Amino acid sequence: MSMRDLDECVLIIESDSAAATLIRASLVVARDGPFSVDRVANLREGMEWLSKRGAKAILLNLFLSDSQGIETFNKLYAISNGIPILIMSAPEQEEQAKLAILGGAQDYLLTGFIDAHSLSRAIRNVMARQLVEEELYLEKERAQVTLNSIGDAVISTDISGTVTYLNVVAERMTGWTQAEAVGQPFTTVFRIVDGITRETLRNPMDRAIKENKPVGLTIDSVLIRRDGYEAAIEDSAAPIRDRGGRVTGAVIVFHDVSEARSMLLKMAHLAQHDFLTDLPNRLLLNDRLMQTIAMARRTRKQLAVLFMDLDRFKTINDSLGHLVGDKLLQSVAHRLTACVRGSDTVSRQGGDEFIVLLADVENANAAGHSATKILTALAENHCIAEHDLNVTLSIGISIFPDDGEDAETLLKNADAAMYHAKENGRNNYQFFKQEMNERAVERQSLEGSLRQALARQEFVLHYQPKVNLKTGAITGAEALIRWKHPVRGLLYPKQFVPIAEETGLIVSIGQWVLREACRQAKAWQDDGHRPIPVAVNISAVEFRREQLLAEIKDILRDTGLEPRYLEIELTESVLVHDIASTMTALLALKVLGVQLAIDDFGTGYSSLSYLRQFPIDTLKIDQSFVHDIAAERTDVAIVSAVIGLGNSLKLRVIAEGVETGKQLAFLQTEHCEEGQGFYFSHPVDANAFVKLLGKDNTDYTVN
CATH class of the missing domain: 3.20.20.450 (EAL domain)
Known part of the structure; x- marks a missing residue:
């Protein structure tokens, strides 16, 4: 048998030799043919044939000499390996033929209405359909392998929001297997909440379908797995369209960002806090100071900025080493924090400079009282590495709005007052006075020179x-x-x-x-x-x-x-x-x-x-x-x-x-x-x- 014969081979399983001869003759001369035709007389011979050879299509009479009715089809179908089967049925046996269709047969022909043209056309149709189905199957297999190979989770739904597919990553992240998830509502399988408010978030697939465009997940989205485990996720959902452009469902692609988000939060904290004392750094202090100024301006209240510098800290640091110096700075930070309210801010600016923001003070005397409290707390010895260390502070104070109406001016003036405290013997506090602005004058001089540089x-x-x-x-x-x-x-x-x-x-x-x-x-x-x-x-x-x-x-x-x-x-x-x-x-x-x-x-x-x-x-x-x-x-x-x-x-x-x-x-x-x-x-x-x-x-x- 040539390769073409094998490609076009049709196997007839028919006990009636006369009927089989007529069918063979029709197929050999068919306009849509010719076909290579072989015939066996019963089910046993047909099954033996298929175990040794191939065929492109099978014409089967359900009522054979060794098998009768739907059982004939079921036995043959089980070993047919996907070869399309057409049922030849007498009109009175049509119900059995319909059962075969439900079981997987491609079509059925009534024996009283078969001619060469209709028979050959029916065979060509099932062959073409089989080829298309095989190509769709391969395409689907390729797609599934691809989706299971990527690192992101993928879930798809139909237009009603029912799950139609999960890849292996989605199975792992949701806790649902594909077999369990398919047919379930999407919101049952994919449960997401806001990581901050804990409120249930809107279904992204529903949004993608209704808006007919890709949509991103809400920031801080948290996926709750079937067993209760939570993972921060991010990515997007998009509608699925057919060839006509109609939306038929949606697909979501997402991945676990828990570790990345944790690192991000850690780095954000480190970026806004002093690495040694974990106090707010200059960046965070400026932000809080601007917010506090805005609040004070609305409520017509006052705030105070205390700029402080440790007296002779360099001597301790140089003589006892940086490790002792660092421990001392940490002890100072702890005492400063204990001296103020929760609504106030203690910040380390770097080196031995600290700033305290008093968010709400009745008057300047209240700020002076806080400064006295700080000086007293810091005067007690610090026991560091078997050393009893005594450290004092020089504190400069500026008051909003009298000494400045913006963060920069308040900080600058508190700094100027602090230097005045050092000039007055250290271990004291000084309120800002306008005559302390010599440094501002110096700055103006520098600016003038800069314009000509x-x-x-x-x-x-x-x-x-x-x-x-x-x-x-x-x-x-x-x-x-x-x-x-x-x-x-x-x-x-x-x-x-x-x-x-x-x-x-x-x-x-x-x-x-x-x-x-x-x-x-x-x-x-x-x-x-x-x-x-x-x-x-x-x-x-x-x-x-x-x-x-x-x-x-x-x-x-x-x-x-x-x-x-x-x-x-x-x-x-x-x-x-x-x-x-x-x-x-x-x-x-x-x-x-x-x-x-x-x-x-x-x-x-x-x-x-x-x-x-x-x-x-x-x-x-x-x-x-x-x-x-x-x-x-x-x-x-x-x-x-x-x-x-x-x-x-x-x-x-x-x-x-x-x-x-x-x-x-x-x-x-x-x-x-x-x-x-x-x-x-x-x-x-x-x-x-x-x-x-x-x-x-x-x-x-x-x-």
Whole structure:
């Protein structure tokens, strides 16, 4: 038998030889044929035939010499291996033929109405139907294998919200097997609540069907598994449409974000709290202070800011060591917290500076009473590592609204009053007085000089190398601005950049920095040095300007520097200000070809969700975390987490502030790619940096 014969083979199972001969003759000459036809006389022979050979279709008479009725079909169907079966039935046996249809037969033909054309057409139809069903089955199998291979959970429903499918991940996350879930209402299988309010959330599948568009899950969605276990989830639901565009159901794709959300909350807490004392840090204090001012303004009440500094703390820290000093700071934090109400805020600003925000005071005397209470509590000895330590405070107090109507002014004036307390013998408190504003006058003088600095060409860039921690090679440079003040000498960014940002001068200064950094990078290349990227930090004010992209294009064109050799560094607080506009700006910069880095990562509103969306190339671990990784378990955990996060997202990770061999060794162990800090080099001018580029890599000890 040829391959075509096998492909077109029709098996007739008919005990009546005359009837079988007529059927064979019809099929051999059929217009839709011809077919290759074989005939057996009874069920036993038919079953033997099928066990040895194949067929494309079977014509079966239910009433044979060795088997009668529906049992004939059932026995044959059980071994037919999916071959389509057509029943040949006399009119009086039609009910048996219908039962066979219900059991899986493709069709039935009444023997009194069979002709060559109708018979061959019926066979062609069942063959075509079988081919389509096989293709749909394979497609379905491929889809199911794919869905079971992905890491996300998938559930689909029909238009009424009844579950039609779960993949294996969805089975594991919901606690329902597919066999149990199919046919159940979606809300029975997929139970979600708000993780904060615990209220049942609206059915996302219902929303997708009614709105006829993809919808995202509500933030803080929590899935309650069948056994009561809870998992934070995120993702989206979408409608399913048929070929005509009609909605026939919905599908939801989701995944467990419990660990990521837990890390996010932990990092958010760390970003807003002091790592040593766990008190609110400067960022959180500013937020609370602004809220408290707004409340006081509405209720016409007063608040007080107490700015305090430990007297002669440096002596204790230097003589007894940092560990004792840190324990003392923790003891001070504990006593300060015990002295105030729950509605007040105690914050550590860094070093030995603390701020207390008294949210509601009747008058200045009440703030003085709190300051006296604090001085008394702190005067008692602190027993630290078998040392009885005595520490005192100098406290400056400013009152809202008399001493300022905004957070910055209140903090500035309390700071000025604190210095006055130190000048008056320490261990006392002083209220702010207007004559303490000499520092404000000094600031005005600095601002005036700053406005002329660009025109007088008083700015200069220094460059600090970024180093590969495996090879020691210089991989890039960060451009850092310095101000050669004609009277004060060399000033660093923290001494004038805040003023520049407040006055708007940061825009013109930032343009100069970008242009000069690009010019210098291209000049190094033109002098024959190996091309390396130069990084420039962009402030929030600069980044939010619509003209930034055009200005960067102009600078790159004018200087001739390829975009890939410019890296823009942005802080987290800049990125999360306006997600939509931030994404647009970042994508435009990415299309231009420049590199993008998150500077000081971990100190702002760290968000894994945004990190995954933004087209970032590099994470820079803030130097505050790197500084104490040899001693602080918290910092070790943070640095390890950030490195692991960056590596998993295929991002470059650069540790800032590397100053010791121990820090370097830890970073190498954690597979941090690059480092930057005094261990390798201080920031140096362009000429000195050229010498660094010319050095052999072994000059940087990285093993």
